[in-house]
Amino acid sequence: MLTEEQLNKFEEDGYLVIKDFINNEKCEELKTEIDNVIETNNFLDQVKTISVFLADENSAKAADEYFLTSVDKIRPFLESKAKEILEKNDKSVKIFNKIGHALHALNPKFKEVTFDSKVKEIFESIGYKKPIVCQSMYIFKQPFIGGEVQPHQDGSYLYTEPLKVTGIWIALEDCTSHNGCLEFIPGSHKGPLVTRFIRNPNKEEFEAGKHLIYTNGIPKFSYDDSKFIPAEVKKGDAILIDGLVVHRSAPNLSPNSRNIYTFHVYDSDNVDFSKENWMEPNSISFLPLNEN
Ligand SMILES: O=C(O)CCC(=O)C(=O)O
């Protein structure tokens, strides 16, 4: 359970570093497991298909479909620099950006960490009554080419009414300002949700790339750079992230990767998961935290 001091800090800042959430062996186990996932699913072969989206601007429609249908699957996504690297046929550079969005449901090792009693206790301490784990991602932030994550609030992507969404982000390696650790605007969760990312209701007639649209704002809402505070953490530490707190991460220009595992939870008790979200509730990947 979180202590009163931790709860106060979370309430004040909108995020909370939890030291030593998992041990080093578990971190290594998850890193090895993601390599197994890549290998057993032949993700490197699949790359040829995905890279078509990168090669052809007109296939934004296919890219949207690929993203939208990843909700209940374990699917790889590429770094934006992957195209150049593939063209050079440089096999030494790792080009996966992330794997999503149902590791927590379909992979036993990630499922175990997600549904650990510690996680259940955390959600109980922050007042969740019927928590549902709805998505998970393994983010690599590869050496030298790991891309940035733009400032955002998770509630933009996983909107509920009222808003009750929280993430748990677990460092599988040391995360510093050099390899693109998370950065937060402390207290920004007390402000409103700036933007929403919704499934285009006219998707049958969409133009390429307009499958998903932003509303209630602009996608690259600009925040004051000086307000972001880096959250440097050690391998095995976790960060609890309020659905409204503004966060981002810089590109990784260092030789060290920054592997993390993250998942998001909403409270289904008297809360509606918006039908406009890009992600649609389903019985494969929307799993009650306390029943699994
Ligand atoms: O790991 C990152 O850089 C971004 C992760 C994130 O935004 C999240 O877990 O909500």
Ligand SMILES: [Fe+2]
């Ligand atoms: Fe996020």
